[in-house]
Amino acid sequence: MVEPRPRVVLVDDHRLFRSGVRAELGDAVDVVGEAETVAEAIALVRSTQPDVVLLDVHMPDGGGRAVLAGVGTAAPGTRFLALSVSDAAEDVIGVIRGGARGYVTKSISGPELADAVRRVAGGDAVFSPRLAGFVLDAFSASDAPVVDEDLDLLTAREREVLRLIARGYAYKEVAKELFISGKTVETHVSSVLRKLQLSNRHELTRWATDRRLV
Amino acid sequence: MTVSRPAIRLQAAADGPRHRKLYRTTGGRALGGVAAGLGEHLGLSPTVIRLAFGALALVGGLGVAMYAAFWVFVPQREGAAEMRAEQRGQLLAVAALGVGGLLLLQQLGLPIGSPTWLPLLAVIAGVALVWRQADVAQRARWRATASGPRGLARAIGGAVLLAAGLAGFLATRGQLGAARQGLASTVVVVLGIGVLTGPFWLRMTADLRAERRERIRSQERAEVAAHVHDSVLQTLALIQKASDDPREVTRLARGQERELRGWLYRPAGDAEGAFGAALERAAAEVEETHRTPVEVIVVGDCPADARLGALVAAAREAMVNAAKHSGADQVQVYAEVEPAQVTVFVRDRGAGFDPEAVPADRYGLAQSVVGRMERNGGKAVVRSAPGEGTEVQLEVPRG
Incomplete structure (x- = not known):
């Protein structure tokens, strides 16, 4: 093919x-x-x-x-x-x-x-380890008001997937580690991307200035 | 091979040796720092100067007036961060100048108590107010702080006092009527001069402001140029020298990248003592020493303490192990600070090994990593298999 x-x-x-x-x-x-x-x-x-x-x-x-x-x-x-x-x-x-x-x-x-x-x-969405780190950082800022639970919070599974990506795991390795299919990993990552794009937690744009970044 | 150095001289030239200026000192002073400053300037002992002032003071208060004049007119060396004391000092100086002046006037045949005295006092007070204002304005220019409406009020108050004092002086001498005509023509002349030269003054202040802005800008540019020269240009020169050694080129480039990134993106006042910064420093050292890129990602951050210091040290040892023994071309470090604990993962995609088969005397991993974590109430987990790379997980509780 x-x-x-x-x-x-x-x-x-x-x-x-x-x-x-x-x-x-x-x-x-x-x-x-x-x-x-x-x-x-x-x-x-x-x-x-x-x-x-x-x-x-x-x-x-x-x-x-x-x-x-x-x-x-x-x-x-x-x-x-x-x-x-x-x-x-x-x-x-x-x-x-x-x-x-x-x-x-x-x-x-x-x-x-x-x-x-x-x-x-x-x-699909492509997350490098660094982007995964940024996203975890953005969504874990605890003082952010949660307006829409669906958009403003990551699920435990999404968090796990992001952590593994941040640790340097390829999607395939993430799937193996979590005993899920590669397709499911893709789904989680796409879902995180959607939240990242749609969530209105003002931290997403503002938090970056408040903490160490690079 | 040449390395050009543009623009950096700028700053150096501006800082070059100038005429030595007389300053009042802030250290080792008895009163206003005048004697000490003069002594330093003339290369004499301050005691000699003080004795001279004392001797002159006996001559109709001349020494007192001179000392006060020095106090008022000679600037204090910059960097003396004592605004309040300084202001009090200047008031004292003005008072002393007044006393010295009065003593001098008495010598000239205007005895204390004559009706002329009151207006004269008003004149002195007014002049003092206005001068002090000018001095505040000058200080404001240095410190870039606005003097505000209070400053203006003081200046006007000083001018009114001065005018009233002069009028009173003339009145007590019975010459007010004669002076009135002269005064009127003087006012007209002064107004005329003001109208004529007004635009000139306006333009001069505007020019001054523009010049100051330009100076600040060029200083910033010089600072950037200096930084770029010290770091980037030097590294580029080194890279050209080492162009036949790819690992060295990579190491140089990465080290420079890290430095420049830190300079560009790290917010000013960033906590150097924070856990994340310490971990990044450790990674940078490993990268430098073992010439293997170490990628660090930190989520969250917190101040470092002894336990986190041990965590960083253990993570460093794990990085060294990965860089030295795994053969991987990159080491990945991920750290997460959570409310209850801090976790660090050090991962490579290198050769891997069988953790069960490691001899007990292999000091590095067993002692530095696992033992260190246990002593600090944390734990270390090593996951590896031949051909699968290695991941070391370290965690300590917080608090």
Whole structure:
């Protein structure tokens, strides 16, 4: 069975970095375009309708969030994966809340990145250990008012899954550790992503400034 | 290979040696620090200066007036954080200046008690108020604090006192009528000068403000440049030198990344003594020494204590073990601070081993990790199998 290669757009203001990513991804994906400004990225995504956009968090003119906002509903089939050297929690959480389906750091290896792209293209959420740590941190701030229990709290199982991811477990290893299927792990992670995007706990954006981040 | 150093000189040049200025000292002073300051400036003993002032004081109070004048006009060395005492000191100085002046006037044939005295006192008080105001304004410029409406009220009060005093002085001498005409023309001239030079003064204050802003900005730029030079540029130079040693390049790059990240994103006033910071420091040391990247993720944080110190030390030992023996290219550390306990996981995807088969004399893991945790009321669990990597779980109760 040969899956079609995901069509990918690279958005990053550093040309050197784009060519590096392109080389690392190799034949695993089909890079249909590159953009280095927010405006270019919005136009390119709208015109090419790629499967996945690899999105830099930090760029002049608003960065990843501005691209997400600018594309809006104009590319319904496109999914965004944030890729950044910045581990500042408020930036990362900001891009996720803006609609990205995951976050990986730029130090990720080529095969891992290709795998992440495939998973995002398939509709899954991709949590790096660091993002899992941020999310746990955000949701465990105990002084936050809980308005909507469904959105503002993580279930015990979701917490367990996130902890294992933060400890460096791959999804497969998480499944084995918790005696659940890989699909169930995906479900939990997607559910956490949904809460992250929809919860209105103001801590999600504010907590980052209150504590040590990196 | 060259390393250019732009912009850093800026700061150094501004700090370069200037003319030596006379300051009043804050340490080793008897009264206002005048004698000590003068002594330091002239290279004489303060005692000599004090004796000179004393001798001059016998000459119609001249020494007292001089001392007071020095006290008022010579600035105290900056960095003397004693606002209140300083203000009191200046009041004292102004009073002493007044007394010295009065003694001098008496010598000149205006005996105490004559009706001329009251207006003269008013004049002195008014001048003192206005001058003190000017001094406060200057201090405000240094400390960037606004002097506010109180300052304005003081200035106006001083001016009114001064005017009333002068009028009174003239009245007691019976020359008020003669002075009135002159006064009127003087007021007109002063108003005219004000109108003529007003725009000039306005522009000068605006220029001053702009200049100050520019100076602050360039200082910030110099600070950033200095930091970038000390860290990033140096590291880049080292990387170029070591370009044939990939591990060394990685180590340098990661060390620099960590440092820069800390500088950029760590909020000012971040607790250096916190548990998370201690764990990150330990990880950085292991990474430096054993040239294996150690990824640290900390959820929550709390102040460190002895027990958490032991936890960090045990975690460090586990990291060293992973870096040295596992052969993995990365070590993953995850720490979580919960209300009741603190847990640390140290994980690698390296060779792994059979925990049952480790000889009892293997000091590292048994003593440093497991033993240390037990002595501190915590526990350590080692999970490993050949080919599966290793994970060490450490936990201690809080409180």
